[in-house]
Amino acid sequence: MCGIVGLVAKSLVNQTIFDALTVLQHRGQDAAGMVTCDGNRFFLRKDNGLVNEVFRTRHMKRLLGNVGIGHVRYPTAGSSSAAEAQPFYVNSPYGIALAHNGNLTNAEELVEQIFREDLRHINTTSDSEVLLNVFAHELQRQRKLKPEPDDIFEAVSKVHQRVKGGYAVVAVITGYGVLAFRDPNGIRPLVYGTRSTPEGEECMVASESVALDISGFTRVRDIAPGEAIFIDLEGNVFTRQCAEKTQLTPCLFEFVYLARPDSIIDNINVHQARMRMGIKLAEKVKLMQPDHDIDVIMPIPDTSRTSALEMAKHLNVTFREGFIKNRYIGRTFIMPGQTQRNNSVRRKLNPIELEFKDKVVMLVDDSIVRGTTSKQIVQMARDVGARKVYFASAAPPVRFPNVYGIDMPSPEEFIAHNRSEDEIGEAIGADWIVFQELDDLKESVSAGNTDLIKDYDSSVFDGYYVTGDIDAAYLERLDQKRNDAAKIAPETTDHDHDHEDEAEADLHTEIR
Ligand SMILES: O=P(O)(O)OC[C@H]1O[C@H](OP(=O)(O)OP(=O)(O)O)[C@H](O)[C@@H]1O
Ligand SMILES: NC(=O)CC[C@H](N)C(=O)O
Numbered sequence: 361m362c363g364i365v366g367l368v369a370k371s372l373v374n375q376t377i378f379d380a381l382t383v384l385q386h387r388g389q390d391a392a393g394m395v396t397c398d399g400n401r402f403f404l405r406k407d408n409g410l411v412n413e414v415f416r417t418r419h420m421k422r423l424l425g426n427v428g429i430g431h432v433r434y435p436t437a438g439s440s441s442a443a444e445a446q447p448f449y450v451n452s453p454y455g456i457a458l459a460h461n462g463n464l465t466n467a468e469e470l471v472e473q474i475f476r477e478d479l480r481h482i483n484t485t486s487d488s489e490v491l492l493n494v495f496a497h498e499l500q501r502q503r504k505l506k507p508e509p510d511d512i513f514e515a516v517s518k519v520h521q522r523v524k525g526g527y528a529v530v531a532v533i534t535g536y537g538v539l540a541f542r543d544p545n546g547i548r549p550l551v552y553g554t555r556s557t558p559e560g561e562e563c564m565v566a567s568e569s570v571a572l573d574i575s576g577f578t579r580v581r582d583i584a585p586g587e588a589i590f591i592d593l594e595g596n597v598f599t600r601q602c603a604e605k606t607q608l609t610p611c612l613f614e615f616v617y618l619a620r621p622d623s624i625i626d627n628i629n630v631h632q633a634r635m636r637m638g639i640k641l642a643e644k645v646k647l648m649q650p651d652h653d654i655d656v657i658m659p660i661p662d663t664s665r666t667s668a669l670e671m672a673k674h675l676n677v678t679f680r681e682g683f684i685k686n687r688y689i690g691r692t693f694i695m696p697g698q699t700q701r702n703n704s705v706r707r708k709l710n711p712i713e714l715e716f717k718d719k720v721v722m723l724v725d726d727s728i729v730r731g732t733t734s735k736q737i738v739q740m741a742r743d744v745g746a747r748k749v750y751f752a753s754a755a756p757p758v759r760f761p762n763v764y765g766i767d768m769p770s771p772e773e774f775i776a777h778n779r780s781e782d783e784i785g786e787a788i789g790a791d792w793i794v795f796q797e798l799d800d801l802k803e804s805v806s807a808g809n810t811d812l813i814k815d816y817d818s819s820v821f822d823g824y825y826v827t828g829d830i831d832a833a834y835l836e837r838l839d840q841k842r843n844d845a846a847k848i849a850p851e852t853t854d855h856d857h858d859h860e861d862e863a864e865a866d867l868h869t870e871i872r
């Protein structure tokens with residue numbers, strides 16, 4: 361779940377793309393990148409780090425042009441090397457830079473195909489470089505000196521035929537404009553909006569509507585599954601459905617955890633969906649424990665705040681913030697290694713003793729995945745004197761790997777693996793645990809868009825993969841390739857090293 365943005369404006373785009381990336385930072389903390397285009401030339405800056413670490417004034421000054429795309433990365437394929445930060449670039453045809461949120465499930469086959477049939481070279485282990493080369497090859501096959509929007513859309517149709525998985529994509533084509541498209545299942549989000557300026561209309565495409573809000577863009581609509589949007593250099597907007605068969609099955613986990621609450625995804629207000637999750641949880645508690653003895657309900661900041669508050673209201677129990685979050689530490693779940701995740705929880709959350717002493721406390725989190733957060737939090741609550749600690753999760757237990765852009769490759773790493781719900785409660789040290797039912801979770805989200813959404817990519821909860829190409833052998837290979845032990849090497853070099861050297865050794869041109 362990286363964050364992407366594309367912009368066609370009437371003046372320099374660098375600052376607006378930077379601003380958009382700062383509000384998409386929660387979707388990827390490992391690397392950031394931007395490509396701008398002044399009509400003839402691309403300017404690229406990408407590196408490991410947070411947005412404000414990657415783009416210094418000297419880089420911003422050189423990111424020229426009124427057209428560009430940006431990316432924040434949370435790796436789900438390949439390595440964490442700076443060379444695999446996005447956007448990626450190919451010089452032919454025209455010059456194309458591309459950034460991608462999601463994960464391709466047939467990347468390995470495509471690499472082989474690209475080499476043998478398309479006669480193209482892939483220089484990294486990134487699936488996004490694969491996606492770019494498939495698109496570039498298909499656009500080249502149109503053999504147009506000047507491509508029309510229909511030629512570009514035709515290439516996107518071919519991409520949909522060759523590529524499998526979850527993908528929301530932005531690309532800039534030198535001299536022509538910005539293209540964005542979404543996979544035929546609409547697994548990853550993509551929205552667009554416009555802004556009026558005295559010089560004319562500007563258009564932005566982004567992972568989440570919050571990116572539009574903060575720069576004064578008005579949200580127009582979500583990009584439909586399989587649909588592509590092309591904005592030319594004058595700001596003219598063209599859209600076309602490019603996939604033969606589509607169904608909207610967005611990732612349910614976006615609504616649980618990934619997205620910001622102030623975003624609207626597929627016409628659903630994420631904040632409201634989380635409020636409904638809290639109400640459903642309260643109803644379940646009422647059913648299971650009609651005479652409960654909960655003194656206080658507490659969220660585990662940040663993401664569970666919305667549902668915990670609503671849950672407390674519906675149970676008529678006091679809501680209190682008992683954990684104070686260090687605002688300078690990022691999201692722990694999307695950190696690249698278990699050691700780092702473990703160490704971050706205690707540094708990130710500190711309890712206020714007064715709120716726990718001799719109380720029966722119900723802690724609420726949006727989800728329990730590896731149990732990193734919940735285990736430590738329950739212990740912290742006990743250490744500061746809670747009499748009993750209950751735990752509620754606004755999502756069902758996460759039991760199955762994700763293959764569409766969330767780095768959860770290994771079932772053994774989930775605390776729910778081979779455990780019943782009660783056993784999960786025991787494993788995190790809680791006196792009682794309650795999980796949301798999957799149907800209740802789906803209803804909480806769907807209530808925001810009853811016409812459009814018939815189902816979700818809920819694979820992490822039920823093991824059903826909407827693209828139909830995932831079998832046990834695939835999951836086994838993924839586990840071997842990307843489990844925490846397999847990732848140890850990139851993890852140690854990732855944040856602590858001087859990555860200037862590494863980036864220079866890799867082949868990617870950028871502004872330094
Ligand atoms: O069971 P786990 O493996 O710990 O994963 C689940 C936890 O991780 C996330 O928090 P995170 O700190 O990433 O972000 P937040 O501040 O948005 O809640 C999520 O909100 C849960 O608290
Ligand atoms: N989280 C994502 O969307 C990842 C995008 C891409 N698969 C990468 O690893 O860079």
Ligand SMILES: [Mg+2]
Pocket residue numbers: 660661662663664725726733
């Ligand atoms: Mg959390």
